[in-house]
Amino acid sequence: MSNIMHVLEQMGSDASLQNEDAIQNILTSTELESEITQAIANKDVISLARQLDVCPDIVCIIHAPDDDEKEEEKEDDDEDSTEESNQIIIGF
Numbered sequence: 001m002s003n004i005m006h007v008l009e010q011m012g013s014d015a016s017l018q019n020e021d022a023i024q025n026i027l028t029s030t031e032l033e034s035e036i037t038q039a040i041a042n043k044d045v046i047s048l049a050r051q052l053d054v055c056p057d058i059v060c061i062i063h064a065p066d067d068d069e070k071e072e073e074k075e076d077d078d079e080d081s082t083e084e085s086n087q088i089i090i091g092f
Contacts, residue, residue, distance in 0.1 A: 004036055004052065011040075 007030050011017045017026060020041075027037045039048040049056075 003030055004032055007032065007040075 007026060011023065011026065016022055023041065027040060032040075033051075036048065036051055038044075039051060
């Protein structure tokens with residue numbers, strides 16, 4: 001897995017690897033699985049993502065407190081200091 005990430009990183013950062021001959025040269029010089037090599041050579045993003053088990057579903061939810069909770073917190077803040085009850089939930 002680290003080899004494929006290194007190859008993709010190199011392809012993205014090196015402008016000389018933007019033509020088909022250069023791509024074929026780097027793919028033959030690395031020890032990647034043949035299916036991955038074919039997917040890169042054919043520019044088949046869907047096949048490559050399936051082989052690498054890429055998970056595109058990233059969810060971010062911000063839960064703000066209700067107005068009632070704010071009033072209760074203000075009363076509690078008068079007695080002692082408390083942290084806000086905002087929650088940030090990030091799922092992968």
